[in-house]
Amino acid sequence: MARLISGTATAERLMAGLATDVADFSRAHGMAPTLAAVLVGDDPASRIYVRRKIEQCRKVGLGSIEHRHGADCSEAELLALIDRLNRDPKVHGILVQLPLPPQIDSAKVLDAIDPMKDVDGFHPVNVGRLSTGTGGLIPCTPMGCMMLLQSELPELRGKSAVVIGKSNIVGKPVALLLLEQGCTVTVCNRHTVNLPDLCRQADIIVAAAGRAGLVRGDWVKPGAVIIDVGINRIVGPDGKGGIVGDVTAEEIGHAAAFTPVPGGVGPMTIACLLLNTLQAARALRAAPDIRISDAAYS
Numbered sequence: 463m464a465r466l467i468s469g470t471a472t473a474e475r476l477m478a479g480l481a482t483d484v485a486d487f488s489r490a491h492g493m494a495p496t497l498a499a500v501l502v503g504d505d506p507a508s509r510i511y512v513r514r515k516i517e518q519c520r521k522v523g524l525g526s527i528e529h530r531h532g533a534d535c536s537e538a539e540l541l542a543l544i545d546r547l548n549r550d551p552k553v554h555g556i557l558v559q560l561p562l563p564p565q566i567d568s569a570k571v572l573d574a575i576d577p578m579k580d581v582d583g584f585h586p587v588n589v590g591r592l593s594t595g596t597g598g599l600i601p602c603t604p605m606g607c608m609m610l611l612q613s614e615l616p617e618l619r620g621k622s623a624v625v626i627g628k629s630n631i632v633g634k635p636v637a638l639l640l641l642e643q644g645c646t647v648t649v650c651n652r653h654t655v656n657l658p659d660l661c662r663q664a665d666i667i668v669a670a671a672g673r674a675g676l677v678r679g680d681w682v683k684p685g686a687v688i689i690d691v692g693i694n695r696i697v698g699p700d701g702k703g704g705i706v707g708d709v710t711a712e713e714i715g716h717a718a719a720f721t722p723v724p725g726g727v728g729p730m731t732i733a734c735l736l737l738n739t740l741q742a743a744r745a746l747r748a749a750p751d752i753r754i755s756d757a758a759y760s
């Protein structure tokens with residue numbers, strides 16, 4: 463049977479370590495690293511995610527502030543809030559929960575976040591840094607995928623990887639991280655011709671297409687490692703809701719290992735957000751004071 467790579471257990475270990483590091487930081491600087499989470503509108507899934515992020519902040523000793531705006535919030539209002547958070551020395555990480563309502567240009571909002579506080583890693587500066595392998599904040603879901611993958615396969619050099627999905631949030635950054643580790647990467651999408659054949663060649667499959675059950679058992683080479691990033695909401699025959707991934711989990715017994723949904727990449731995404739908040743706080747403290755006087759004078 464394929465081994466189950468537990469994101470829940472890995473995230474718990476990561477968070478236990480984080481709690482110690484956060485306590486050290488807070489003692490040394492007299493303030494806790496703090497995340498500002500911005501929620502616009504009343505998308506029920508977004509509310510649940512933001513609530514969960516804030517709960518997890520508490521668990522490891524991070525500060526958190528939630529900013530809520532109605533669905534009718536204007537772009538200018540949101541940009542003004544970002545500007546305040548950028549200048550606030552007590553805020554180290556800023557997360558704007560996506561998706562945003564249609565009247566707001568998401569790219570404009572992400573561009574406005576101070577790259578040093580961009581704990582999602584979505585700002586063009588951090589995207590550029592990731593693409594050149596020169597530091598910066600790394601997007602949380604891709605980072606979580608890599609941690610889970612490397613817990614199973616510590617040496618990635620020379621491995622072939624297929625990434626299904628080309629989103630800015632998962633597909634593209636995870637492909638860059640795999641490239642950085644020496645994998646040979648093929649980035650596909652669900653329309654790719656011969657997608658099953660390409661997958662069958664792969665030592666690693668990262669499924670991030672957002673289609674329940676897209677990857678079938680006969681797409682998977684025996685001994686491959688499968689990272690399932692899909693979060694697809696389904697309603698069971700009993701009327702109860704649940705989530706499934708992009709991989710048909712019952713069919714991949716011949717894989718070496720796989721991440722389950724739920725309990726795989728999801729919990730790691732949140733743990734990595736907390737890690738990024740600590741990293742951002744450290745980098746901000748280490749940065750020259752000119753940043754702080756800049757904020758005071760402008």
Ligand SMILES: Nc1nc(=O)c2c([nH]1)NC[C@@H]1CN(c3ccc(C(=O)N[C@@H](CCC(=O)O)C(=O)O)cc3)C=[N+]21
Nearest residue numbers: 511558559560561582602705724725726728729731732
């Ligand atoms: N600016 C921004 N940053 C994000 O990181 C971001 C976002 N916007 N918008 C939405 C997506 C989605 N996302 C998830 C986080 C945790 C789970 C998670 O914890 N999932 C659990 C349980 C899921 C459940 O039961 O609903 C699991 O997979 O086991 C899932 C999905 C972060 N996102």
